[in-house]
Amino acid sequence: MIRVNGLQKKFKLTKDHKKNVKESQQDPREDKDFFHSVRDVSFHCNQGEVLGLLGPNGAGKTTTLRMLSTALKPDSGSIEVNGVDAVKKPLAGRKAIGFLSGSTGLYGRLTAKENVEYFAKLHGLRGSALAERCEELFTLLDMHSFLDKRADNLSTGMKQKTNIARAVVHKPDVVILDEPTTGLDIMTTQTVINFIKGLKEQGTPVIFSTHHLDEVALLCDRVSVIDLGVTCFDGTLAQFSEQGRATALNDAFMNILEDHRHV
Numbered sequence: 001m002i003r004v005n006g007l008q009k010k011f012k013l014t015k016d017h018k019k020n021v022k023e024s025q026q027d028p029r030e031d032k033d034f035f036h037s038v039r040d041v042s043f044h045c046n047q048g049e050v051l052g053l054l055g056p057n058g059a060g061k062t063t064t065l066r067m068l069s070t071a072l073k074p075d076s077g078s079i080e081v082n083g084v085d086a087v088k089k090p091l092a093g094r095k096a097i098g099f100l101s102g103s104t105g106l107y108g109r110l111t112a113k114e115n116v117e118y119f120a121k122l123h124g125l126r127g128s129a130l131a132e133r134c135e136e137l138f139t140l141l142d143m144h145s146f147l148d149k150r151a152d153n154l155s156t157g158m159k160q161k162t163n164i165a166r167a168v169v170h171k172p173d174v175v176i177l178d179e180p181t182t183g184l185d186i187m188t189t190q191t192v193i194n195f196i197k198g199l200k201e202q203g204t205p206v207i208f209s210t211h212h213l214d215e216v217a218l219l220c221d222r223v224s225v226i227d228l229g230v231t232c233f234d235g236t237l238a239q240f241s242e243q244g245r246a247t248a249l250n251d252a253f254m255n256i257l258e259d260h261r262h263v
């Protein structure tokens with residue numbers, strides 16, 4: 001399981017950013033020298049659960065997920081993965097977490113297969129264990145038709161499948177996916193959704209950020225909403241509808257955001 005408590009992360013403002021800040025309306029995340037992207041974020045996800053991380057553009061979801069992946073160090077707060085303190089022990093945290101980011105690239109000159117195998121080797125897999133794990137992922141993610149194509153020549157969907165395979169090749173304890181279906185066609189989206197369902201069935205906790213509430217309805221046991229860097233909802237889907245006073249998830253989401261901004 002993964003438990004996140006009171007995460008905070010601020011960034012030093014550049015000169016340009018400071019100029020924009022002066023011109024913008026008052027934002028509680030701004031101060032003289034820093035932009036407080038994540039101010040107070042807490043949630044948890046148990047074995048076999050899928051948690052959907054929601055929030056408007058710029059709310060702080062990617063910054064939060066990058067802290068979970070250990071790519072960014074929080075200014076304060078804790079991240080615990082199966083009892084391991086991932087802030088104090090980032091190497092152990094990195095091993096335990098599989099992270100798909102929106103920005104990581106593949107090695108363009110390597111084929112899809114070579115990309116996944118390369119990351120498997122970095123995680124210490126060798127021989128038949130490596131071959132079996134890669135084969136399992138190639139089948140689950142329906143990758144066989146493009147395994148020998150160079151990454152440079154892959155479509156967006158093929159690249160995303162390869163990125164997902166590479167993120168989970170070491171069978172991490174927790175899987176974190178930043179907008180895994182953004183920009184994908186319907187068939188590729190379905191493959192990714194089925195893949196997440198498979199992880200859930202195996203008991204692996206999955207946290208994914210998304211703007212697609214239909215995916216939340218299909219996949220999620222829990223929902224966490226971040227607004228202006230703060231968790232303004234964290235609970236089950238039923239509690240989400242209850243607090244948002246609507247059965248339609250988009251209405252519930254809008255009500256939760258409005259309540260948060262008018263407190």
Ligand SMILES: Nc1ncnc2c1ncn2[C@@H]1O[C@H](COP(=O)(O)OP(=O)(O)OP(=O)(O)O)[C@@H](O)[C@H]1O
Nearest residue numbers: 011012035037055056057058059060061062063064
């Ligand atoms: N390195 C940085 N320096 C300054 N500000 C940053 C930095 N990284 C992120 N931010 C700011 O922090 C805020 C949160 O960004 P983040 O990418 O976490 O949002 P998000 O919820 O993932 O948004 P989206 O849904 O658009 O992907 C944004 O206003 C962004 O401009």
